Amino acid sequence: MNLIKYTFLITSFLFFLIKNSFACEIKARVSVVGNEFPAIQTVGAGAKKCKGAEVKTNLTADHQKINVAGMSSEPAEYTSAIVANTSIVALLNNDLIRPLDDLVKKHGSKLKKNQLITINDKVMAVAFMANAQHLVYRKDILEKLNISVPKTYEEMLSAAKKIRTSGLAKNPIGGAYKAGWNLAQEFNNMFIGYGGKHFKGNTPEPNVKSDAGKKALNMMKSLSEYMNPDFLTHDSNATNAEFRAGNVILMNMWGSRAATLTDADGVSDAVKKGMDIAGPMTVGGGDIPASTLFWDGWTVAKKISDAEAEATFIAMMNAIDPSIIKDDKVRKQAVWLLDGYTPTDAARGVFAAAKMNTTPYPMLPYAGLMHSAIGAEIADFMQGKENAKKTLSDIEDAYRAAAKEKGFL
């Protein structure tokens, strides 16, 4: 009898040891909201591995529509939001996320200094990956037609012309030009590429009615002539689908989506083997790429108990533990900012973007209002309903109305 008793005791002791040394233990609920691209799916799954309390994730492309509301209640529904430098602004503006300095000291020994997003000397978010839009193209087609890889948007246009006349693709350029957020993002890229500044100095006064604005719009129009005529309804998912189907030869695409682009079912071998990645393009003879740098990271809600905040921090730290990038599939998903990361082939584009001094997307409290105004007003120009000057003054008018309402002007 004693033997059984001892065996039982020893086994349970061993289990206890294993559990404590490998698994992540939390004592309060964790609930995460975030975007749905592959790297974030990995992070979400990592948080869910923690035991001891419930871990929920809600990963959706609509995360920006729900995170503010979901973190405003007392207590907040979401204890953590995975955000980028664009979407953190709404959370900062509404004062919904807490400073993490204490938790970083207690549990953040595995973090590198450049992962800490500090605002006014307080850590407000922990970044885990970098992202940027860059060129994705079909090497096989370019080689066949003897075209060199475009380094500027002007070269992209002439390449597109050659591809179209060769008959290999009718609409060789792809772009996430869906009216709204996507279209505005493409304008921002181009506008920055032409040396434009969205605001006057450090004020919320708009500054898009400029030569750079006009040139950016005209370049977008020229590009759209080589796109699928439905381009105003295509977001990055639809644009990727066009690339997979072999209809698109050149496109400006997110690094976070490029790596796993051809992993889907039914992609032909020609596309799989022919796909290649290059850095972002410049435009108009400028030396700053027509692209923006992004980081993705996680935050911890303000309106939750300290126990929940600690549990969330531990779970999210577990999710971005440097050991996750030992898996080749995961390593390929993004440009990880984690310790021990060495760039994969798929990361070349984003690395090139960082090396070329691409402008980071501005973390300004009123940047989101400008972004929405641009997204709503450019569609008329892209359809040829009005000229560039009218569109740019429409953007400023729409932004002014919104900024006045939100108390910035």
Add this chain to the structure above:
Amino acid sequence: MKHKTFFWFILPTFLAMLIFIFLPIISVVLQSIHTPHENVLITVENCDPFGCKKVTSIDHEATKKLNQSDPLGKFVGLDIYFDRGHLAIEKFKLIWNNSENIFSFIKSLSNLPFYKAVFFTLTFTFTVTPTMLLLGLLIALGVNSISKKLRGIVIFFSLLPMIVTPLIGSIILFWMIDSRGIIGNLIQWLFDDPNLSLKASTTLTWIMLIVYGVWHAIPFSFIVFYAGLQTVPKDQLESAKIDGANKFEEVIYIIIPHLMPLITFVTLMQLMDNFRVFEPIVGFSAEAHATSLSWIIFNDLGGETRQLSAAATSSILTIIGVIILLSPVLLRTWKDFKFKK
């Protein structure tokens, strides 16, 4: 009914209306005449993986103090109603003075987001409502005249468009009418134009949304009219036949007058339904070509910017729109009621 009985009878309904309809509207009105306080802006140093730099940020302590002293926000009266996102009074005057004729006036006006949405919403409402009334009646008459054995299955299939959730229905159609989809390809083949795209042209997008609206709404008018047809008095139809009326005259002089109350009912419901058109615009990703009042509200509320006051103002303007739209029908019903008395 005695007044006292009537009072107790109506009380629960009245209370429910007060709590679920009247109070929320009051709150929306309050929201629409207030905006958030002005943000106190400060310059701070931000650091991220790409380096540190000085940027503008909100001073939360100072802004919070303002909010606590006046939690409703800043009173702005009708400012939001008159700003560019809504009635745009200043721009309206400018366009009115600079336009040569009514067409250029409407064209310039439709550049403003609110008027653009109003034009589409009204076009949608006044094309879909009559079309679906007429088609619904025709289908009901058709189904009523086929053999009883077949009727069940025909009714089932006629109701399908209404059973499909609007958002799902429109997303399915969105891919079918894609220039590489089955319907999109068919249309390109029919018109012999490989560049024709339904999604790229504003006119075609409007037509597509209207056709979708009719497709989705027909089952409702059909089933109501079909039920009404079962109550048409047989003796009247017979005497009409004896008097030598043909099928068409029977419909005009007997069936339609008999169905008139139902036609009013369906019109009323559909005017309201179509005025708040929303799902197809999202489903068809049509916001570049067509927006509606409901879509504007959704767009202001969602996104990272969350313009609550703008959304509240659009809601109030929508309510006013519905009241104006329904007033002729309501007036008519009121007159009928008084006449009968």
